[in-house]
Amino acid sequence: MATNVLHNRPLWLKLLAAFVLLLAALAVLLAFFPWDTLRGPVNRYVSEKTGRKFEITRRLDVGIGLRGATVKADGIEFANPSWARDPYLVKAERAEIDIRLWPLITQKVVIPRLTLSSPTLGLQLEPDGRRTWALGKDTSDPGTVPVIGLIQVDGGAVDFLARHLGVDLHADVSYDTSRGTLPLSYRIKGRYKGQPLSAEGRTGDVLQLRAAGQPPFPLEIDAAAGHTRLKASGTVTDFAGLDGIEAKFDLKGQTLGALFPLLGIALPETSPYALSGDLRKRGKLWEVAGLKGRLGLSDIAGDMRFDKAGQVPHLAGELRSRVMDMDDLGPLIGLPPTERSAKAVEGVAPPPTITQVKRRAGGKVLPTAPLDFERLRAMNADVKYTAQRIQNVREIPLDRGGVQVKLNNGVLTLDPLDLGVGGGKLAGAIRIDGAKNPADIRASLDLRGVQLARLFPKLETTGNSVGRLDGRINLSGAGSSVANWLGGASGDVAVISGRGQFGNLLPVFATLVGGDIIKFLLRGDRNVELRCAALAFDVDKGLMTGRTLVLDTTNAVFYATGQANLAAETLDFVIRPEPKSKNILSLRTPLVVGGTFGSPSGGVKVAPLAGRGLAALALGTVNPLLALAATIETGPGQDSDCKGVLSDANRPTAGAAAKGAARAKGARQR
Template sequence: MTRGSKIGLWALSTLLTLLLAALVFAAVFDWNRVRPLVNEKVSAALGRPFAINGELRVIWHRGDEQDGWRAWVPWPRFSASDLTLGNPDWTAGKTRAQRFASLDRVEFSLSPLPLLWQRIVIPEITLSKPSADLLRLADGRANWDFQLPASEEETQQPSPWKLEIGSIGFDQGRVGLDDQQSKTRVEVQVDTLGKPVPFAQLAGKAVAGAGAASTQDYVFGWKVKGEYKGQPLGGQGKVGGVLALQDAGSPFPVQAEISAGSTRASIVGTLTDPLNLGALDLRLKLEGRSMAHLYPLTGITLPDTPAYSTDGRLRAELNDPAGAVFHYQGFNGKVGDSDIHGDLTFANRQPRPKLTGKLNSKQLRMADLGPLIGADSNADKQARGQSTRQPADKVLPVEEFRTERWRTMDADVELTGQQIVRDGDLPISDLDAHVVLNDGLLTLQPLRFGVAGGKLDAQIRLDGSMAPMRSQVDLKARGFKLKQLFPKFAPMQTSFGELNGDATLSGTGNSVATILGGANGEMKLLINDGAISKGLMEIAGLNVGNYLVAKMFGDEDVKINCAAADIGLAKGLAQPRVFVFDTENAIIRVEGSSNLASETLDLDIVPESKGMRIFSLRSPLYVQGTFKNPRAGVHAIPLAARGAGMILLGVAAGPAAGLLALVAPSQREDNRCAALLTQMGKR
């Protein structure tokens, strides 16, 4: 044997001897002797007391999952019992918890070979009875924020070492949270189920699908109670037994039934790649008294609605660099008595989150749209937990729009309604709405209804970024067929008449009442070839109109050749420039004003008979009182002499000419509206 061979053999023998000695030392060494040093170093690094109060052990074993020669490399398995981690000093007197976290026992194995490449690989960590009490003060300080001492922070460089944890297993535990910043105080308790529950048993075929075989069973049950953002919170559910942190293809099952205030949610599905917050795939059922109640819980701005319920698939990409994205897909549900279906996407992006999607309804009831503008009953408001009440003597809704919420997110949502029903008597079809919310500016362009064979087209702009809110509304009514508007009024069924109209208004205020109370604008309306009677007034629910028709025409059905109105609106005061009914018996004009701010009426109805057939047409009538309680009667002294109708025709030439554009084609050879307005325009 050469001298070089002897040196090499000696060096190898020495290395093996040292390695064997190190292994023997590690196996027989009493690791509890280093506990004080470990406790001291960790406490200094974290800036809070840390202690291993129980036994600290290291046991060596073979790598069972390794192949070939690697299977002979011994792995150290560390275990420690009774671990505690205290709170930082600033929590003194601000929390009832004595410590931040505690563990009955922790165990993990360390793969030795990756240490050569500066990788700390821990295939699995097992935690026994973990407990934590999380605290965040109103000023934002949180006991889960760990900061190194200032001197270490200044000199600390990114470590070349990488930590890789395969999965986390646990048996039972608890987590308490006291978040004074969001007014949340909850406690979560986790315990074993006793017998595993298969994922597919709770998820069903629609959710489980092809991935059910790779999804672990439910092993633990959990319960939560407390307050979330100031609202009572309670719930329970189930989760899997091992949380896979590195294997994105190993879904972690979750199931929950939670109530927060009036909102209830039920979920079942999986969480994948939890270390990177990879993705959620859940079936979500959601219900509550109003969609507006979701705002304090989720930050998503939705309107006030009647009670609702939905059921759909919630998918989320949680680690998108631009912000988490949530997709609520293929959901079906009800809002009040209306059905709703569609897809929504919520992207948590900057500068504001954005909600987009398409919704459709096969039957949408008008009563379910009332809460959008506060036009629902006080009983319904109370059921939704709404504090604003509609005054008993007011008609225009006083409930304010929550414009402060409009600036917290953007939206671009389309809504289609195949049929809209009002009391089952008046079908309104083909609702088409496009809602866009951008930095507090809400637009509905278009908001379109199919009404009685025609179209009501609205362009609405509500600028909630200003205080008070500024509003602009443009309405166009075209081709409303009178026989479809009043399907139960027999005389109208032979009519070929139509209703056409335009309206524009602008105003400021945060409720319908305040906007209209100071609004400026105008309204033009034209009806040709119709009929009128007490029966029609009863169908329309107009008690005052019923009285007026009875006084002027008795119980007869009277033909309307033309009804024309041009009403100006200035600072909430509506005054007719033209308001004329041309019937087969008389020309009837309406004068006076309506005050939208005080909701009061002061109108005079002056009939000019086309003969002496109806004696009552000699006397003018009045409508006074309020919108809520109007009063009608007969003037004791006539307001105008005969021929006043002709005077009206003379002074109304300008407004009359403006109404000619609304004249609808008629199947009569002589369109009475065209003739009347032409006559008025010439005088």
């Protein structure tokens, strides 16, 4: 009867039962199969397919599942290609490899998990794309690179070489379960981007190269590359692409400009810095939130974003300082930091300072540091910066500052640029077209409402109501540094002032009117009215020629002529004071201002002064009292036409100066 029931069952059920029995038999066969007998054939097969020696040295075992297999090798050696520096790609005491079976049909190797015991790894990348970890005979074919999910090791060493990238690193790894969630420690030595690198830290025992859906991988690092020091702790979800980063960091160094070769972010040269914040990476977007720290003597805070998704990376953000120190601005224009700024950050070796740099030949002082055109073209940017207060301003009474920095296809613009100066402001734009070499540089700046008393603190202490200054700078030209740009720039520079008052002492000494000095000493300080003043220059290829140089007060008019050579950095001016009243004991004679920007000199013209001296000597031989007659000033000075003076100062002369000024104004946003 049982036989009849079996015969009466459907055919499909009989086939299913046979299939199950076959699988059971196959499972038993695989479970007890002497896999080690295939060690030799496997060694020969892999060696032939890859073109290099592969050997499981002691024992082979395999576990088969529905989706994959687990290969256990007791002793494994896999040679590198002949062109590699290290003899082995991998050499380990033991290896356990999970392999997906179905991708093998299309000759793809997918390894969800790789466990190595005491391995040594030799990784090398060449400029033509060859890499030692490609498994085909053509090691430049990315299709032969295995996809690895998790790597687990218990110690060992790794070498990585990429000469064309300036990378040559050696890492030693050790494993200790007593370290809790970070049992794997590492030490790295070598060179990165051409700079000496050392690093140490701890990680979890499973390195997630590509492991979607896995918990974050913990990581700590303390690294130094050159003079840059990084400490960070956090998690990574995809180590191969450095994705899913959540970390806190502390970063120190001599200048932010040194990060360009390390990270590819084109930041300006700065004073030594110490920064901290929260770092996050998702895909191609890097974000820093809660950034805070110091740049030299200045505090800095804000948020930044660096997006590498586009064809050209883009940096954006907003930065602010409660207090910005003037000593920290030098590196931005090619000057080394001052001694104060260089030593402001603890734990950072101070760079060469301005006091340690020898003065250039001829006493020149304009910065000659070349613009880095490669950096200008390396990325685009849009960053806003504001400083609530500026300190240590010395001769320039800056109060506050703000600027929006944009970099687009090699063109750098500072627009708007807004600085509080002496109760007024300096505002405008600067444009540097780094797509050209030398760069096309244009500066258009306006000075408005600056208080004279703030420029000359000694006047401010008198309590006098002093005049206000207005002015402008419109310069354009080509250059690769501040010095050679100014040395060839053309345009217009002017400073003008209307009525005001200032203490008597300054004009008295400037006019050398001896009688007024005596009256000042006898009567005390009196106010002298400033009628008007104008200092205006036509600039033609670095030569600043005064077109209107006039200072008109109630007791004297000063007229000046001359030039300042921005290329040679020399001064050549003659100032002629013309007192407006008759005064005794006057030695009125033209004053000469010469020398260099770094070492100016002043004096009086000898001939007129000598003539008066000889006259006094001759008259003195007749009667000593007559000698005073030679010092009596007849007062030929007349009030200047202030309206005409200011009008002339406001108009650059036609020609190169006018054309250069017009080009400079084109730097501003329209």
